[in-house]
Amino acid sequence: MNADPLATPRLSVVVPVKNEAGNIEALVAEIGRACAGLAPFEVIYVDDGSTDATLATLKALKARTPWLRIVRHDSSGGQSGAVRSGVLHARASVIATLDGDGQNDPAFIPALYAALDQGGPGVGLAQGQRTSRKGGWKRFQSRIANGVRGRVLKDATRDTGCGLKVFRREVYLALPYFDALHRFMPALVTREGFSVVHRDVVDRPRFTGTSNYGMFDRLWVGLLDLAGVWWLIRRRRPAPRASETDTSDEIG
Template sequence: MQYSLIIPAHDEADNLPPLLGEIRDLPESHRPIEIILVDDASRDRTAPLVADMIAADPTLRLVRLPARSGQSAAMLAGVRAARADWVATIDADGENDPADLPRLVDLALASGADLIGGLRQGRKSSWSKQMASRLANDVRRNVLKDECSDSACGLKLFRRAMLLQLPAFNGMHRFLPALVQIAGGQTRFIAVNDRPRRHGRSHYGNLGRAAQGLVDLWGVLWLKRRSLAKAVRAAKEGP
């Protein structure tokens, strides 16, 4: 399978070189045909660092957002720029393990699903962040019935055309499994490795993220209840 790999990044200059090195070390059969680094208005050397690396790596591309727009906007900008029919995403902080990408590809080929999502095992983040994440995932799963215990995991693989037809909003990256299901797509999930952040600290606070997540949750629930996807899929031609 040929796929594009998108890395949304904000102030991750110290984490990118080792992450890109790990991606290049993937087996050739499962290596992305291109790596799209989407710089979300970083204030550090992220953009010039990647620009320098492009000369030595023709598969590396740089997309820049002029103002800080968030992970969902960075993801969408990368998806729109991608050349492959399949797109994978991975966090820039090194917490996701590129070695899991081949397993996502193999599951997509075997299952025919439209989205393969990672489920992080052995979380290495702080206790407070883990508890906030577990609570948010439990609430979301019970409300939306998306059967996903870790929708915010940055490691995902999906059909580009499927994602481009989804409603775009700030925070949508945390609801991709439910949004794909609402659009009539199939989802599958697989356990993936979780690692500690190499450098720097998280750009997200637990309280602010939880508050915004609740607002988004009710919006996605409204969308699920009002969706016409099932009716359209059931339509048949002829008498």
């Protein structure tokens, strides 16, 4: 598996983390097993300004895990910022993302990858949708946020907050970047003219610790972002096809 760490990977798995030292080793092992059939692959952990032993744990693990890479933020930039840093450093044309707390099961990555691949170049995103949520208050927040978002954006996605996503790197980099982008990807990918496919995934309890991206990141601040995304979609104009003209064709 991944015998040559210098080989161009088929898949880059991006995992944003902040103060998740206790969850890293078990999740990295799970990702390795889940992605064995997609080798060569790479896993990019983005340490979003952690103040615990996250960085030290990653460095120790990297010494015996050749396909693991570490990107470090000198201060916290938020979950969307960490995802973007990982995508910018990724070497593969296809990216998978999942949360670093263990709630997203990487066993679903191959199915999402297959859905994107089988859909052809017109599919830009395979979005995981959780069939159940752990934690009553968190589940309540998500139900409200997803309900409001769905009515406004009509993005045909039940659960955009699920961290399990597989998408084309070039499509992601064409999206307008802003904080909380990861929660609006289906609508924005559709805005760019690509299709979105969905696959059900199972939500798990986090391995250890508590959430480091809180209520306001998920709900209240998201109302302002929702208004902005609605505006972006309404202002989208079809891009004309562009091709370079060879002046030699006009001579004679």
